Amino acid sequence: MIGYVKSHFEGAFRLIFPQARARQVAALCYRKTRAGKRVLLITSRGTGRWIVPKGWPMDGLENSEAALQEAWEEAGVKSAEVEPQPVGHYRYNKYHARGGKTPVETEVYAAEVEALANSYPEGHQRRREWFSPAEAAEKVREPELKAILRDF
Structure with a gap:
């Protein structure tokens, strides 16, 4: 019920203030190998495109912790050390199955993966x-995420 009310409030807010963006958190999951860093990408459920695990902030969790929770749910990251600062x-537009879109700004937190389930x-x-970070940058669509991956 709270989620329903929150989503409708956020939708009305964006109608009044169209420049407002919803906030999400993402985990840039990586591991170190002899060949260098490797980045974990997942496919989106709807289109199958390559993305990083991401979702909405969660009550009672720091944003970095919420990003790690998303990494568990979406990518099976069972254990990782997440950086507290993004x-x-x-930015990207989240498209909805029933039409419409939500402009989103996503904070990205690095998480060194220790184990996958x-x-x-x-x-x-x-x-x-x-x-590799360079390969991952070529796989994702969002220009700003491409830059984060290239610089990683």
């Missing part, structure tokens, strides 16, 4: 794969 921000909440809905 490594960057990017074989089974996780959205494992049957998404693919996950490790890429």
